[in-house]
Amino acid sequence: MTLNNLEIDTLVVGAGQAGVAMSEHLSKLGVPHLVLERNRIAEAWRTGRWDSLVANGPVWHDRFPGLEFDLDADAFAGKDQVADYFEAYVRKYDLPIRTGVQVKKVTRKADRPGFTIETSEGTLHAARVVAATGPFQRPVIPAIAPKDPALHQIHSAAYFNPQQLPEGAVLVVGAGSSGVQIADELMRAGRKVYLSVGAHDRPPRAYRNRDFCWWLGVLGEWDAEIMKPGREHVTIAVSGARGGHTVDFRALAHQGMTLVGLTQSFQDGVVRFQDNLVDNIRLGDENYLALLDAADAYIERNGLDLPEEPQARMRLPDPECMTRPILELDLAKAGVTSVIWATGYGLDFSWLAVDAFDANGKPRHQRGVSSEPGVYFLGLPWLSRRGSSFIWGVWHDAKHVAGHIATQRTYLAYRDKAQRQSAAATESSENAALEGVN
Secondary structure, eight states, rough: OOOOTOOOEEEEESSSSHHHHHHHHHHHHHOOOOEEESTTTHHHHSSSTTTTTTTTTTTTTSOTTTTTSSSTTOOOOOOOHHHHHHHHHHHHOOEHHHHHHHEEEEOOOSSSSSSEEEEEEEEEEEEEEEEEEOOSSEEETTTTTTTTTEEEEEGGEEEEEEEEGOOOEEEEEESHHHHHHHHHHHTTTTEEEEEEEOOOEEOOHHHHTEEEEHHHTTOOOOOOSSTTTTTTTOEEEEGGGGGGGGGOOOHHHHOOOOEEOOOEEEEEEEEEEOOHHHHHHHHHHHHHHHHHHHHHHHHHHHTOOOOOOOOOOOOOOOOOOSSSSOOOOEEHTTTTTEEEEEEEEEETTTTTTTOOOOOTSSOEEETTTEESSEEEOOOTTTTSGGGGHHHHHHHHHHHHHHHHHHHHHHHHOOOOHHHHHHHHHHHHHHHHHHHHOO
């Protein structure tokens, strides 16, 4: 199928979990559409993650309703298994996805409704465009990163395994899921690791025979529609690695990792840290204990027969790096040769040249429906609720967005009485002409 001058009702850009979910719902609603992906289906899972990565939620939770993983329900799928899952999903529903095509620019037509889409395979036209490229578009390394060619610096998106780093100690900046898992892997590989810990949530991996994904579900946390003030930059320290375990920063320190506070600056080979490590760990503990308290209350309130787990509230002694925090570190003296920036991602919608963004470049939308008519967003954190960036959450968001598109198509397909009569008369004349020929 050639793309040049193709006319399509709805174009979906991106074939990761968001694009696949969108295509399924549009297909079920009978909306003609096409999904374009510049690489392979779910490519970010294959090549945009480190080698040992597994999903942070068990497969009973982190999946679409229409297909189960071929794994034990409580297992954590590896990154390639997740990518294979989405490819299988596309085959199961025979979704119209075209890979190897880059969308370069989308602009609104000046003379009629719809959009012009410039791609690597020609120019096509669509009445609607869904941006399903997700939140992991542009790795962000803070401006404080030193300009030191002797120091090996990469973003976590470019980290794959310990062997790719030069010999020596490693500073990992950022202690969300990616940072803490990478730091743990490096320490287990025999590296000396310094982990810069900022504000974070630290849920238990499981409590009283239920995974934290289950607890957030029954407690209504996944469906929270508004982020609590001041929580915009708080990451979640959770891991499915090695069968899943609760992230315990004190345990990591007792095993040999050195914890430091938020990274503040680099100057003349010395990195300085904020004196907030103890506070950050304490607040993470409070978050952890609050979930245990809420879980206990839920069990009592609903009369559930789940085993008690008093050991979950036990805490290791504070390690030396907490009782005597390091506020500055001479990288050369400490033998640090690499810095991994696990500092998140920024959005990149430079290809979407429409009036759908605020002054800071963030999409203006309500549950994925843009302020710009005909433009939709999918796969963004907090698109509609806390669970939007999880696999199951994006599926439900896609259902809402697809429903909006189908409803708009219904309105546009409406014909008033005169138009219906005219169409009926035309059809009658055409039928009569055909009968005359026969």
